[in-house]
Amino acid sequence: MGSITPPELLVVDFTKGLKPGSPAWSSACNDIRRGLEYHGCFIAIYDKISPELDKSIFKAADELFDLPLELKIKNVNEKPYHGYVGQISFVPLHEGLGIDYSTTEEGVDSFINIMWPQGNKSFRETSFAFAKTVAKLDEMVIRMLFESYGAEKHSESHIDSSTYLLRYLKYRAPEMNETSMAFPSHTDKSFLTILYQNHVSGLEIKTRDGVWMNVNFPPKSFVVMAGDACQAWSNNRVLSPNHKVTLIEGGKETRYTIALFSFLSKMVEVPEEFVDDENPLQFKPFVHVDLLNFYATEEGRKSQNILKDFCGV
Numbered sequence: 001m002g003s004i005t006p007p008e009l010l011v012v013d014f015t016k017g018l019k020p021g022s023p024a025w026s027s028a029c030n031d032i033r034r035g036l037e038y039h040g041c042f043i044a045i046y047d048k049i050s051p052e053l054d055k056s057i058f059k060a061a062d063e064l065f066d067l068p069l070e071l072k073i074k075n076v077n078e079k080p081y082h083g084y085v086g087q088i089s090f091v092p093l094h095e096g097l098g099i100d101y102s103t104t105e106e107g108v109d110s111f112i113n114i115m116w117p118q119g120n121k122s123f124r125e126t127s128f129a130f131a132k133t134v135a136k137l138d139e140m141v142i143r144m145l146f147e148s149y150g151a152e153k154h155s156e157s158h159i160d161s162s163t164y165l166l167r168y169l170k171y172r173a174p175e176m177n178e179t180s181m182a183f184p185s186h187t188d189k190s191f192l193t194i195l196y197q198n199h200v201s202g203l204e205i206k207t208r209d210g211v212w213m214n215v216n217f218p219p220k221s222f223v224v225m226a227g228d229a230c231q232a233w234s235n236n237r238v239l240s241p242n243h244k245v246t247l248i249e250g251g252k253e254t255r256y257t258i259a260l261f262s263f264l265s266k267m268v269e270v271p272e273e274f275v276d277d278e279n280p281l282q283f284k285p286f287v288h289v290d291l292l293n294f295y296a297t298e299e300g301r302k303s304q305n306i307l308k309d310f311c312g313v
């Protein structure tokens with residue numbers, strides 16, 4: 001696919017009220033699919049985050065990371081990479097916390113009960129509103145991606161079985177002589193990941209040609225990225241791209257990213273639409289959290305091709 005990779009990330013504009021069946025809808029479906037196949041991600045222009053919510057989500061991030069470490073480490077989850085991450089010697093700039101089931105009141109409340117037992121109304125409302133709003137974008141992308149593969153009959157049950165992990169991610173500016181590598185190269189284990197950043201850039205993705213590309217977020221934009229589960233679902237058509245975060249050396253500002261990761265509570269399996277004589281089935285059905293559990297093992301972490309090693313036919 002190398003030679004036909006477009007040099008820039010595709011941009012899909014969701015602000016024009018895409019009507020299902022309209023020519024603009026079909027062309028957006030096509031761009032979503034091309035974006036996820038070529039680069040494994042695309043830029044979504046989506047204006048449903050109001051200026052107030054934009055302000056309050058980064059204020060919420062400040063407030064959260066300012067909590068004492070003893071409290072932050074209480075953000076634990078039996079699912080790997082869902083809770084507190086930080087204090088890692090080779091990733092010194094990074095800290096993250098996760099709210100599982102963030103589009104449900106119970107999910108947000110159980111996080112708040114640990115961090116602020118006395119309650120925190122503004123953090124609660126901000127996190128919940130942000131997660132719900134971005135989950136709507138996730139749903140739209142799923143519908144459009146499935147439709148572009150003629151697999152639309154599977155989108156409703158997929159959306160019904162999606163759960164959303166909201167992660168607050170912080171990368172402090174490097175000090176003198178400190179690494180500017182803020183988060184090492186990896187692929188996400190989610191189905192989709194949707195990223196929203198403050199004004200500090202740093203995300204890079206690796207193209208199919210193996211070239212690292214800086215990602216710039218235009219105003220009101222998100223990066224929608226495929227995770228390994230989406231690559232498996234698509235029988236390897238979609239790319240789950242390697243990506244990393246690098247801060248500018250000498251930069252003084254903190255990068256915040258608010259990320260929404262979608263996971264499936266039903267089996268991840270390749271729909272029959274992807275399989276024929278020319279495209280034999282490549283992956284066995286699997287339980288999504290088992291992919292995370294595999295990645296948490298030494299074998300999984302060392303794997304150069306996690307899908308093949310975990311669920312390859």
Ligand SMILES: O=C(O)CCC(=O)C(=O)O
Nearest residue numbers: 169188195203245257259
């Ligand atoms: O901060 C970012 O832009 C990327 C975060 C990321 O890749 C992750 O948490 O998986």
Ligand SMILES: [Fe+2]
Nearest residue numbers: 186187188243
């Ligand atoms: Fe990631």
